[in-house]
Amino acid sequence: MPGQKDADINFIHTYQKEGYGFSFEESLKDINFDKPIVVITGKQDNCVGYEDAWRL
Numbered sequence: 001m002p003g004q005k006d007a008d009i010n011f012i013h014t015y016q017k018e019g020y021g022f023s024f025e026e027s028l029k030d031i032n033f034d035k036p037i038v039v040i041t042g043k044q045d046n047c048v049g050y051e052d053a054w055r056l
Helices: 004-006 008-018 026-030 050-055
Strands: none
Touching: none
């Protein structure tokens, strides 16, 4: 309940309508990082999901 009381309702409505993203997200595609990485995702993730991580 405390989280619901403190929630930013305007942000939530915008998020639900337009989704989410960062203004710099497109520029990240230009970065060449040639070292190993680990991406941990959750198969039960209800927002992004593990399949979306494959595009990275």
